Amino acid sequence: ATPTALMVGTGRGAQLGILIKGPEVLESTRRVDTVVLDKTGTVTTGRMRLQEVHVVAGDTEEDVLRLAGALEHASEHPIAQAIAAGAQDRTGALPPVERFENVPGRGVRGHVQGHEVTVGRLLPDAPAVDGHPLPDGLARAKDAAEAEGRTAVVVTRDGVAVGVLTVADAIKETSAEAVRELRALGLRPVLLTGDNRAVAQAVARAVGIGSEDVIAEVLPQDKVAVVERLRREGRTVAMVGDGVNDAAALATADLGLAMGTGTDAAIEASDLTLVRGDLRVAADAIRLARRTLSTIK
Ligand code: ADP
Ligand code: MG
Numbered sequence: 001a002t003p004t005a006l007m008v009g010t011g012r013g014a015q016l017g018i019l020i021k022g023p024e025v026l027e028s029t030r031r032v033d034t035v036v037l038d039k040t041g042t043v044t045t046g047r048m049r050l051q052e053v054h055v056v057a058g059d060t061e062e063d064v065l066r067l068a069g070a071l072e073h074a075s076e077h078p079i080a081q082a083i084a085a086g087a088q089d090r091t092g093a094l095p096p097v098e099r100f101e102n103v104p105g106r107g108v109r110g111h112v113q114g115h116e117v118t119v120g121r122l123l124p125d126a127p128a129v130d131g132h133p134l135p136d137g138l139a140r141a142k143d144a145a146e147a148e149g150r151t152a153v154v155v156t157r158d159g160v161a162v163g164v165l166t167v168a169d170a171i172k173e174t175s176a177e178a179v180r181e182l183r184a185l186g187l188r189p190v191l192l193t194g195d196n197r198a199v200a201q202a203v204a205r206a207v208g209i210g211s212e213d214v215i216a217e218v219l220p221q222d223k224v225a226v227v228e229r230l231r232r233e234g235r236t237v238a239m240v241g242d243g244v245n246d247a248a249a250l251a252t253a254d255l256g257l258a259m260g261t262g263t264d265a266a267i268e269a270s271d272l273t274l275v276r277g278d279l280r281v282a283a284d285a286i287r288l289a290r291r292t293l294s295t296i297k
Contacts, residue, residue: 002269003023005292005293006023006024006026006120006292007023008292009023009026009288009291009292009293010023010026011245012273012288012292013049013288016281016284016285016288017260017274017275017276017278017281018273018274018275018281018284018285018288019070019260019272019273019275020193020271020272021270021272022149023270025255025271025272026177026288026289026292026293027289027293028236028254028271028278029238029271029285029288029289030273030286030290030293031185031236031254032080032187032238032254033187033188033235033236033285034181034187034188034190034230034231034235034236034237034238035188035189035190035237035238035239035240035250036190036192036226036237036238036239036240037190037191037192037226037239037240037279038137038192038193038204038239038240038242038246038249039191039192039193039195039200039263040049040079040169040195040244041078041242041244041259042240042241042242042259042262042279043171043172043175043191043203043207044169044170044171044172044175045169045170045171045199045278046078046169046242046244046261047169047170047216048078048082048151048167048168049082049085049086049168049169050082050083050085050087050166051150051162051167051168052067052141052145052150052164052165052166054137054138054141054163054164054165054166055165056137056138056161056162056163059162059163061090061163062090062091062125062151064157064162064165065087065090065153065165066087066091066095066112066113067112067115067117067155067157068087068119068155068163069083069084069086069087069088069091069094069111070087070094070095070097070107070108070112070117071097071100071108071112071117071119071260072095072096072108072119073094074099074108075102075108076244077102077108077244078169078244079151079167080108080119082167082169083119083153083167085167086165093209094113095113097111098110098113103120103217104220104221104245105194105218105219105220105221105245105285106120106123106219107119107120107121107153107212108120109226112289115157115158116158116159117155117157118154118155118156119153119154119155119156119293120153120154121153121154121195121196122134122154122291124219129154129159129160129161130156130159130160131158132159132160132161132168134153134154134161134164135161136139138154138161140166141166142154142164143180143198145164145166145212146154146196146198146199147198147202148202149168149198149199149202149203149206150166150167150168150197150199151166151167151168151195151199152164152165152166153165153166153167153198153246161234163212171203171207172278174278174279174280175207175279176206176207177280178195178278178280178282179208179209179279180208181280181283182282182286183225184283185283185286185287186196187238187286188213188235189209189213190209190213190214190215190230191203191204191207191209191215191216192239192246192249193215193216193218194216194217194218194220194222194245195210195216195217195218197214197215197216197217199216200214201216207237211281220245220246220248220282221248223245223246223248224248224252226249226250226251226274227249227253227255229253231253231254235252236255237253237254238253238254238255238256238257238282238286239252239253239254239255239256239257240257240258240259240274240279240282241256241257241259241262241266242258242259242262242263242266242277243258243259243262243263243264243265243266243267243269244262244263244266247263247269248269249264250266250269251269255271255272256270256271256272257267257270257271257272257273257274257282257285258270258272258273258274258279259273259274259277260275260276261275261276261277262277
């Protein structure tokens, strides 16, 4: 590999909107056969909006939203920002939070107005809150929203479920085209997310990823294990993410690609940065690496 050709490749990358950490990165880019795509913030815009508010009898939407919004105001997660903004719009100023705690890939907890409040997902192996099953009305609302691709989170107050909030973000207009391009290059796209399986399947269907290539309900620390497993199966894995709960997986992949619109942690953990956050540029990067290195031979 002549240094000159690699430098030219790196320069061409910059023109395409690809920041390459070092010329040697092009070599691993060329060998990639599997592309793991993070859902939120990568395939979707990550700009979520609050959609529905469902509450149990005896509680008002305002009360539940105020508690949830106050708590989420302290978190940077895209879901949290949507809930905090929606709550502020509908209820006004949010009360303060004490003993705030972020549980990555799960949700948030803290004290608001003298109550212990949580907002987050129910784990598949623990579908209840503190031993109580989700009330029928909330369970139905949650299932219906997830079947349509919206993310549903449960609000609890003092250990009892009092509401379900749904949020949705748009799939990027370029994502389906990007998946087609990756396939045309002979790569296998895989969707990886901490979100619910039904939501993940709905997004995968919309962008053309097969249901067998959807890995959902994965906790942040387990995203690394998924990448490691694919590598043990003999695949050369690129991972594309925005850094929210996936920076470690980006660092573990043979090739980490950060969305330029993502966090600093993503950019630090990655070999390549897609400046505009357009997934099609991931395909450009692989094409560029193949071309650059074949002229070198
Ligand atoms: P993704 O893999 O799609 O980027 P994450 O791993 O960041 O998603 O989050 C996984 C799931 O955990 C979310 O879909 C949501 O159900 C729950 N969750 C995470 N953070 C929060 C939060 N701040 N508020 C509510 N729910 C959350
Ligand atoms: Mg994410």
